[in-house]
Amino acid sequence: MINFLPLGGADEIGASSFYLNISGTGILLDCGIHPRKNGIEALPKFDLLNELPLDYVFISHDHQDHIGSLPFLIKKFPHVIVFTTTQTKEIAGITLHNAANILTENLKDENSFEIYTHDEIDLLVKSIREVECDVPLIIKGLRHHGEEIKITFIDAGHILGSAGILIEHSGGKIFYTGDINLSDQSIMIGADLSGIKKLNALIMETTYGASDSEKIGSWISESKRFTKAVNKILHKGGSILIPVFALGKTQEILSMIYESMKKGELTETNIYGGGIGKEISRVYDKSKFITRRKDRDFELKEIPQNDLFEIEDYNHFKKHPGIVLASSGMMIEGTSSFKLMKYWLDQKDFAIFGVGYMDPDTPGFKVINSKRGNKIHVTDFDEERNVNCEVERFYFPSHSKREDLLKIVEQTKPEKVILVHGEASAKNWVGKEILTTYKNIKVYAAEDCRGIFI
Numbered sequence: 303m304i305n306f307l308p309l310g311g312a313d314e315i316g317a318s319s320f321y322l323n324i325s326g327t328g329i330l331l332d333c334g335i336h337p338r339k340n341g342i343e344a345l346p347k348f349d350l351l352n353e354l355p356l357d358y359v360f361i362s363h364d365h366q367d368h369i370g371s372l373p374f375l376i377k378k379f380p381h382v383i384v385f386t387t388t389q390t391k392e393i394a395g396i397t398l399h400n401a402a403n404i405l406t407e408n409l410k411d412e413n414s415f416e417i418y419t420h421d422e423i424d425l426l427v428k429s430i431r432e433v434e435c436d437v438p439l440i441i442k443g444l445r446h447h448g449e450e451i452k453i454t455f456i457d458a459g460h461i462l463g464s465a466g467i468l469i470e471h472s473g474g475k476i477f478y479t480g481d482i483n484l485s486d487q488s489i490m491i492g493a494d495l496s497g498i499k500k501l502n503a504l505i506m507e508t509t510y511g512a513s514d515s516e517k518i519g520s521w522i523s524e525s526k527r528f529t530k531a532v533n534k535i536l537h538k539g540g541s542i543l544i545p546v547f548a549l550g551k552t553q554e555i556l557s558m559i560y561e562s563m564k565k566g567e568l569t570e571t572n573i574y575g576g577g578i579g580k581e582i583s584r585v586y587d588k589s590k591f592i593t594r595r596k597d598r599d600f601e602l603k604e605i606p607q608n609d610l611f612e613i614e615d616y617n618h619f620k621k622h623p624g625i626v627l628a629s630s631g632m633m634i635e636g637t638s639s640f641k642l643m644k645y646w647l648d649q650k651d652f653a654i655f656g657v658g659y660m661d662p663d664t665p666g667f668k669v670i671n672s673k674r675g676n677k678i679h680v681t682d683f684d685e686e687r688n689v690n691c692e693v694e695r696f697y698f699p700s701h702s703k704r705e706d707l708l709k710i711v712e713q714t715k716p717e718k719v720i721l722v723h724g725e726a727s728a729k730n731w732v733g734k735e736i737l738t739t740y741k742n743i744k745v746y747a748a749e750d751c752r753g754i755f756i
């Protein structure tokens with residue numbers, strides 16, 4: 303019997319971490335941190351592991367909701383062996399240091415919570431063992447040397463280095479999707495799961511389970527709508543703020559903008575960016591021949607960019623208009639997109655364009671769902687502000703549309719589906735569709751801290 307226990311991220315996009323006990327071998331799938339919570343609240347419930355065997359951690363990709371708590375886990379369980387793809391390991395060396403700086407700043411008045419050091423991150427990243435996609439690896443429990451378990455990372459098409467994890471053992475086959483995307487983006491090619499069949503259990507993300515796919519559209523149709531809207535603002539002399547995740551969305555949107563400019567569809571203008579987004583872009587360029595992507599000749603370094611962090615006076619964007627790509631993607635308080643957004647809201651010729659997922663409890667969600675002329679509080683403690691700029695929402699998904707999630711079920715033919723990484727409404731839609739279409743599949747809406755026997 304296999305026991306599955308979510309430590310976090312079952313009911314929301316939060317601190318994703320899912321424990322599997324396969325005949326005494328303990329495996330953790332992902333080790334995320336909650337993007338909006340602080341201190342111990344932001345971590346998966348690691349205490350549940352105190353009495354359980356834990357041998358290995360497999361990280362699906364580098365977004366903080368999947369890797370952010372790894373340094374805390376390793377402090378608590380230093381014997382654990384961590385596996386990631388080569389690209390995830392390299393990017394972790396950038397993002398974990400950046401996350402440590404943010405945590406230290408956020409928790410400077412909190413004495414009870416011990417944060418890891420940069421030296422500890424260096425040691426951790428060095429200790430990560432690299433796996434190539436599609437090349438299986440065999441593991442055995444560290445203590446009891448039980449049965450052999452075969453692990454295969456499969457490219458998930460979500461961001462550079464992202465992978466789903468296939469686990470094969472004598473009792474069956476389990477596939478954890480991580481964050482997965484079946485459609486092409488501007489750089490990345492959608493995941494190909496054709497080699498995965500007849501699963502015992504599918505542990506599947508449901509980010510877009512509650513989103514109408516007609517609204518989401520495709521990268522191609524959305525990029526046309528986006529280009530038109532950007533041109534309109536630029537012709538008025540305004541600047542456009544695009545809040546983006548430094549990892550993934552930054553590179554995809556940059557590539558799309560540059561391509562439209564080269565084709566003459568988008569007005570040539572300044573592009574502002576920088577910070578860790580630029581460092582991550584280097585890893586994208588470096589791995590262009592060894593990862594799946596649309597155009598192996600294209601490099602992000604071709605794109606001329608102005609350093610956003612050199613600009614202290616935001617009036618600069620009136621004199622030198624352009625497109626500003628700033629993280630965080632959900633305009634979390636204190637980040638550069640949050641600071642820029644406050645200035646932007648006052649400018650009638652400017653615009654804020656949303657391009658990715660926004661958690662309903664973030665400033666980004668409040669802003670992107672407002673319209674010019676509205677009055678909003680960007681946080682619970684912030685004064686009321688007028689929305690004077692234009693606000694528009696675009697959909698450039700890096701997660702599967704909900705119909706594609708059903709395609710994964712169709713393709714992999716699982717006996718059981720465990721739904722994670724989504725709100726209740728998202729899991730309900732996906733769960734209901736699976737139950738209506740397939741009479742023989744059991745569906746579980748996973749809950750944090752509640753075990754399931756699979």
Ligand SMILES: [Zn+2]
Nearest residue numbers: 363365460481
């Ligand atoms: Zn992700």
Ligand SMILES: [Zn+2]
Nearest residue numbers: 315365367481
């Ligand atoms: Zn995620």
